[in-house]
Amino acid sequence: MVSRRDFFLTCGGAGCALAAGVSAGTILVPAKRAFAASSPRAYPARFWKKLPNKRIECGLCPKHCKVEDRERGFCGVRENRDGEYMTLVWGQPCAVHLDPIEKKPLFHFLPGSRAFSIATAGCNLECKCCQNWDISQSKPEDVDFHFMSPEDVVAGAKEYDACVTFTYSEPIVFLEYAIDTAKAARKAGVRATMVTGGSGEAEPMREALKYLDAVKVDLKGFTEDYYQRMCKGKLDPVLKTLEVILASGVWLELVHLCIPGQNDSEAEILAMCRWVKAHLGADVPVHFTRFHPEYQMKNVPPTPNATLVRCREIGLSEGLQFVYTGNVPGLAGENTSCSKCGKVVVVRRGFELLDMKIKGGRCGFCGNAIPGVWT
Amino acid sequence: MGALATMIATKTDAAPVPLSAGKPRVVVVRSKKALLKNGHNAGYDADRGALRAMVDAGLVALSGQKDATSALAKYFRPGERIGLKVNGLAGRGAATHVELVDVISVMLGQANIEGRQQIVFDRFARDLKTSGFSSQPRGYRCMGNDESGHEDALVQMPSSASRLTRVLTTLVDGVVNLPILKQHMLAGMTGALKNNFGCIHNPNKMHLDGCDPYIAEVNAVPEIRSKQRLVIMDALRPVVDNGPAYQPGMAEVANVLIFATDLVAADTIGLGILEDLRAKRALPTLTQAKMAPTYLAMASKLGLGVSDRAHIDVLSIEV
Numbered sequence: 088m089v090s091r092r093d094f095f096l097t098c099g100g101a102g103c104a105l106a107a108g109v110s111a112g113t114i115l116v117p118a119k120r121a122f123a124a125s126s127p128r129a130y131p132a133r134f135w136k137k138l139p140n141k142r143i144e145c146g147l148c149p150k151h152c153k154v155e156d157r158e159r160g161f162c163g164v165r166e167n168r169d170g171e172y173m174t175l176v177w178g179q180p181c182a183v184h185l186d187p188i189e190k191k192p193l194f195h196f197l198p199g200s201r202a203f204s205i206a207t208a209g210c211n212l213e214c215k216c217c218q219n220w221d222i223s224q225s226k227p228e229d230v231d232f233h234f235m236s237p238e239d240v241v242a243g244a245k246e247y248d249a250c251v252t253f254t255y256s257e258p259i260v261f262l263e264y265a266i267d268t269a270k271a272a273r274k275a276g277v278r279a280t281m282v283t284g285g286s287g288e289a290e291p292m293r294e295a296l297k298y299l300d301a302v303k304v305d306l307k308g309f310t311e312d313y314y315q316r317m318c319k320g321k322l323d324p325v326l327k328t329l330e331v332i333l334a335s336g337v338w339l340e341l342v343h344l345c346i347p348g349q350n351d352s353e354a355e356i357l358a359m360c361r362w363v364k365a366h367l368g369a370d371v372p373v374h375f376t377r378f379h380p381e382y383q384m385k386n387v388p389p390t391p392n393a394t395l396v397r398c399r400e401i402g403l404s405e406g407l408q409f410v411y412t413g414n415v416p417g418l419a420g421e422n423t424s425c426s427k428c429g430k431v432v433v434v435r436r437g438f439e440l441l442d443m444k445i446k447g448g449r450c451g452f453c454g455n456a457i458p459g460v461w462t
Numbered sequence: 463m464g465a466l467a468t469m470i471a472t473k474t475d476a477a478p479v480p481l482s483a484g485k486p487r488v489v490v491v492r493s494k495k496a497l498l499k500n501g502h503n504a505g506y507d508a509d510r511g512a513l514r515a516m517v518d519a520g521l522v523a524l525s526g527q528k529d530a531t532s533a534l535a536k537y538f539r540p541g542e543r544i545g546l547k548v549n550g551l552a553g554r555g556a557a558t559h560v561e562l563v564d565v566i567s568v569m570l571g572q573a574n575i576e577g578r579q580q581i582v583f584d585r586f587a588r589d590l591k592t593s594g595f596s597s598q599p600r601g602y603r604c605m606g607n608d609e610s611g612h613e614d615a616l617v618q619m620p621s622s623a624s625r626l627t628r629v630l631t632t633l634v635d636g637v638v639n640l641p642i643l644k645q646h647m648l649a650g651m652t653g654a655l656k657n658n659f660g661c662i663h664n665p666n667k668m669h670l671d672g673c674d675p676y677i678a679e680v681n682a683v684p685e686i687r688s689k690q691r692l693v694i695m696d697a698l699r700p701v702v703d704n705g706p707a708y709q710p711g712m713a714e715v716a717n718v719l720i721f722a723t724d725l726v727a728a729d730t731i732g733l734g735i736l737e738d739l740r741a742k743r744a745l746p747t748l749t750q751a752k753m754a755p756t757y758l759a760m761a762s763k764l765g766l767g768v769s770d771r772a773h774i775d776v777l778s779i780e781v
């Protein structure tokens with residue numbers, strides 16, 4: 088068990104960058120159970136197959152990187168060593184952070200609870216707007232990291248009465264670690280959640296979903312052009328992942344970061360909302376969040392509030408039941424209303440839970456079931 | 463000689479060939495004595511004497527100077543700190559030959575660039591070690607980018623962004639680009655331009671679409687471009703297929719070194735040699751194999767050099 092005394096606050100290396108990119112919250116590094124390291128350890132990876140001449144093909148994500156001996160895939164954290172594929176990030180998070188669950192954002196999953204959030208280096212996309220590019224676009228060697236076993240992570244979460252959340256960079260690239268940690272969490276009665284871009288293959292995602300309690304997916308745009316141009320990815324695999332998550336029964340929420348002039352046209356938002364309703368259902372919460380200039384998009388202004396309000400209006404008019412605005416504390420669209428009586432059942436401001444009128448998963452006013460995980 | 467048939471045959475003791483106005487010069491030096499088969503070291507040892515003769519001849523022909531020391535003085539000033547950018551990723555057998563780097567290091571010393579002012583660098587210290595490089599007591603230092611670290615600041619390119627190795631930004635004034643010529647399953651070929659992927663922190667993000675336009679854009683970064691002084695491409699035993707990893711059956715002895723100051727031109731001529739070696743094995747051309755290195759044309763378009771063979775002044779030398 089990790090006691091609070093075992094943790095100390097630090098604000099150096101990747102952690103400092105993370106704090107700048109994500110929030111000014113607390114960076115937690117377990118002092119006793121983890122130790123700083125300079126070169127990453129390699130552990131056998133899963134979800135790959137051998138090709139001739141010691142080459143391998145990664146099956147973790149749709150890129151299906153064909154990797155030569157001694158080379159790495161697009162994510163930069165999985166390496167071919169003499170014809171065996173290894174992960175260089177298992178048990179080696181570069182960010183450990185305690186967040187409100189609303190920051191993920193997960194609005195229909197244990198409101199007011201905390202998320203013991205971890206990330207490793209690496210990502211299988213390269214979004215020009217990435218807030219955490221310091222770690223997501225880095226190799227393990229480029230960041231400060233610490234050894235932390237799945238059990239250590241779970242103990243940390245338990246100590247803070249938090250769920251475990253895989254987040255900040257891209258959990259798909261550290262999926263073996265995430266799966267092992269989520270397994271340990273379930274065994275210990277701790278919930279596990281994931282924040283992902285959703286660009287994964289179905290088989291590994293299904294394996295992870297067995298041990299997850301909620302997933303938030305960034306649906307970054309709704310055109311192939313956007314994904315290719317802005318993220319070095321593809322839209323279609325993300326949509327398939329969303330359907331895989333829905334089919335698994337694991338709680339799902341979506342976020343769409345609205346970037347002025349890039350993915351915020353009425354036509355694109357409309358098409359996205361219609362697809363969500365048709366393929367995922369009206370009960371899946373959708374968050375339209377404000378963009379802040381970051382990484383390769385420092386020349387683009389923040390999203391106007393009016394855009395977020397308009398996106399929310401489109402979602403609601405298309406029949407989506409739970410549509411939120413985000414990253415603008417105080418803007419209309421942070422609260423949850425009952426889809427039957429229309430009364431506000433969860434009151435929020437920013438990441439703060441102010442009031443909740445949901446009891447046993449039902450509206451405290453009319454008794455209507457509110458979809459989500461409330462207890 | 464195939465694609466090299468148009469080259470001018472020049473003897474090493476001939477008078478310097480004047481530089482052609484408006485055309486970058488590329489010198490292709492061959493020596494049958496460069497690699498000696500002896501059953502270890504990936505099957506071959508490089509002969510330092512032969513390599514020295516090749517480098518002497520190559521530098522003289524490239525620079526138009528009377529000797530190699532004068533040639534080096536044309537590219538480097540005494541007291542400058544020089545980076546020797548090798549390619550050690552694939553390990554011994556498909557890495558820049560240590561013997562070649564040793565020869566060049568000694569020659570730099572003779573041109574008043576002392577060993578302690580020379581840094582042999584690549585992405586990982588591990589790769590340098592497994593390729594046979596180690597810091598010399600009175601010679602060059604070896605350094606992986608994982609040891610030097612990268613700049614915090616991002617360099618923005620049209621299609622991507624990177625952080626530069628501190629070796630390049632703070633530790634050296636100029637670079638000798640020492641790539642190894644190889645076929646590359648994603649880029650088509652790897653040579654001088656692609657070697658500069660070893661100057662950034664995230665080449666893994668730049669192997670999409672045949673590395674095009676990424677290779678060209680990386681080479682257009684002012685901090686990288688401005689420090690490229692000289693290319694000496696190791697084409698002693700190129701990997702002709704299934705590259706870039708080393709596979710003994712795919713490495714073909716060519717006994718060639720390529721000298722240039724124009725990276726695009728160097729790669730263009732290297733590509734011709736690679737295609738000749740592939741043709742000897744009845745392998746399809748890279749274009750036929752859908753692996754044409756289209757980034758060469760992009761590099762030319764960005765003004766980094768010449769990718770049209772007709773506009774390259776090629777000298778071929780046998781020593």
